[in-house]
Amino acid sequence: MTETRGYHHGDLRRALLTAAVRVIEESGPAALSLRDLARRAGVSHAAPAHHFGDKSGLLTALATEGFDLLAEALDGAGGDLLDRGVAYVDFAVRHRAHFEVMFRPDLYRPDAENLVAARQRASDALHSGVAALPEGHRPKAQDPQGDALAAWSIVHGFATLWLSGALPSQVGDDDPRATARAVARRLFPRR
Amino acid sequence: MTETRGYHHGDLRRALLTAAVRVIEESGPAALSLRDLARRAGVSHAAPAHHFGDKSGLLTALATEGFDLLAEALDGAGGDLLDRGVAYVDFAVRHRAHFEVMFRPDLYRPDAENLVAARQRASDALHSGVAALPEGHRPKAQDPQGDALAAWSIVHGFATLWLSGALPSQVGDDDPRATARAVARRLFPRR
């Protein structure tokens, strides 16, 4: 795979991003170091600057990728709101590095063009799920905006708590998806 | 207030913690620098080490203080679960620096003795609110553990989303408490 031993790396940008994901998954975003990423990719410490400008540029790219992956995951989860909620949590668990960066805007540039667009796509995917909700499933039929916010809050909250390790030890430790479903079901009891 | 110009600061520990809160509120935990805090307090760059050991020690102290403040806020919010939920969000908004650190365990030492105790106090305050919930308000009477997790998730999720600025611009921008109440009411529709 990495047979390119020459002056040019070949796909340094991607290599840096995947290395960043590894580091963040292992030690959190605070432990991220551009120089360490460069070492892992086998390039000099200043090489990343060309692709991302600076550290926040790299994290902006990571967050953008994350929002795109999230939109994809939500769209691929089918029409049932509960399934979409579970998909949200599943995304957070399986792409924990992306997720942790996405909702930490002090780490990147929240007004970058690509990022804003990707976040909008994810937001659309999120709201389209609630809009498709049949009448009986809605707690308050006259405020779909509020419904969406409530649904988003509960799955986002569970995902965040689970990732932070703040939950009492045994809770959903083995299968966060099942626990997430049980939690989300309380908001939309039908079905 | 700060008339102590001598060799000793007087209350450096507190001064550093409040300075840290300011910095985090303005620029996030990533921008925190021990040396900057020392400068703000008017002491040498190595003075903080005596009180907190290292950076994670300072953040451990901040998180511990946060959990204690949270337990206090929840206990002081009365017996109504909805009020307690709003109090949770209110705490996050009014003590945003503490809150942001508390649920970012990669920044501190999650197994520190004082911190574990404080977190337990907060957890007790959280669960006691759900335990006191009358029958009719519970979506699923046979699983109070799950009820607590759902309640925690929805208020924690809303607080996190609001703090991260991920919500569409106008939503609860002026009064997060009212929006939080409307959101939490969807989980416990009665009253």
Add this chain to the structure above:
DNA sequence: ATGGCATCTTGTCAACGGAAAGATAGGCTG
């Protein structure tokens, strides 16, 4: 008063982020 001890300072080191300037490779135009 005096010895102990908590507190604070000064000095130092390695690692980091970022900028500047040069080297290399591959592609494009003529």
Add this chain to the structure above:
DNA sequence: CAGCCTATCTTTCCGTTGACAAGATGCCAT
């Protein structure tokens, strides 16, 4: 094919940071 052009990567450098070590200062109990 020759010359140039541009993206990519390296080398060098600077200021900042976290952390440690050793010394200075002042409070306090005996």
